[in-house]
Amino acid sequence: MPVLNVALVGSEDLARRLGKKGDTRDIESYVHKESRDGEVRVLSLLRPLKFPESIRPLLSVLDVAKAGLLEIRELSASVGEAMVALGCSGISRGSAIISPDEGVWIDSDQVRVMLDQAGLGDWEVVEGEIDEHGIRDRLFEIQDQMAASMEKTNSSPLILPVDQHFNVKGVGLVAIGYVQSGKVSKHDEVEVMPASDVGVVRSLQVMDDDVDAAITGDRVGVALRNLREQSLHRGCMICIPGEGGLVSHEKSSFELGVAPFQRKVLSVGEVIHAASDLQFSVGRVSSLDGDSVTVDWESPFWIRTDGSSRVLIVQLDATPMRIMGTASGIETIG
Structure with a gap:
């Protein structure tokens, strides 16, 4: 029963139109099951609660999701931050659904520019009356496109x-x-x-x-x-014992790929958080050399040994853009 996990940054009304509500924690889940070509297929739509007030539920969703839906009711700083988070998380397939509040006009061309700048150039922009059947069909197409890569991941x-x-x-x-x-x-x-x-x-x-x-x-x-x-x-x-899929980091060095729209610069001694594989680890910057950053972690931070970890660096007080960027080439020190 193939499952596609979808990050849904939008209203509860949209989520209910797309799936049946399941469990709720700091994330709401909505599930849609459909038989296609003799096989039951599943869309699992994950809606982070408390965003934009809290960014952690969004980052947890993005650790799991392979596609995205972003409902845009107005152009705001939180919409821009969500776009950057989606782009930095590598959610390269999805739809931006323009659904303006009453009395609000949204320029679809501006949305397109923002998506491109955030690293979401392959996302589609959807306007007009919401067609839940069309949205789900597009998500099933994405599931088909990702089938081979998902099968490869199963052998990791x-x-x-x-x-x-x-x-x-x-x-x-x-x-x-x-x-x-x-x-x-x-x-x-x-x-x-x-x-x-x-x-x-x-x-x-x-x-x-x-x-x-x-x-x-x-x-x-x-x-x-x-x-x-x-x-x-x-x-x-x-x-699994002996597979060696993870290595523990107490101190790491990495190159910081600065997030789009981010103007703040890290300083030695500042506290950061790293989001990866549902971890939200606290660290302190111990040295800087250009884009090269060294961080001491408060507790062990687990990184995939095959280099496939995607690590987002976050500063909780760096409003309105808390996503600092992505950590590449991360290596343990000591």
Whole structure:
């Protein structure tokens, strides 16, 4: 059952027109299932709550999403920040839906220019009456275009960040999160980082269905045995022992690709946050040399060993543009 995770930055009304409401945390999920060519296909629309007041839910959505929808009711600083966040996260496929508030006029040409500047040159601009069927058809087209790359990601090492966990009577310890890469199956031996505790997968659930395996893009509940509950916390990583998919950074160096529209410059001693694979890690800039930045992390920051991590650098007090840019060539020091 292929799933396409979609970042939906827009109104609850739009989300309800596109899918059936599911669970709500700091992110609302809306699901649309449809049978196409004899196969059940799924659109999982993820709507960050509290944005623009809080940017973390948006960044969590962008860590998971492979496509985007941006509803534009007025041209504002928060719309510009959302565009930059989408562009810096590599969400290269999507639609900007112009849906102005009453009495507001939005210039579609200006929207096009802003998208191009934000790195979203391949996004389409949609005007007029909202056609939910047309929007979903476009998302299924994107899913088709990404099928080969998603299949390749399934063969990568397992990376499964945990965003919540609890004990279920009759089941035991359950961890929930999105499979960022790789595959997890029933009876797999798994390792939880950074505790380095090992357990065994007892059972798996995806969208309330029991499954034998979960693949890239699935939001999965993993029932575990032989594992201490203390090893689980939000932001910990479930991996397969010996695959070596992640490396821990306590101090990193990287080149900062400055975000579009960003005028602020980092200074030594400033606090930053790094968003990657559902982590939101705190660090302090210890040195600068042009665009080369060195950061000491408050707690271990996990980076993919294959170099595929996409890391967004954020400063929470850098309003109206909190996205500082992307970290490339990130390496551990020491």
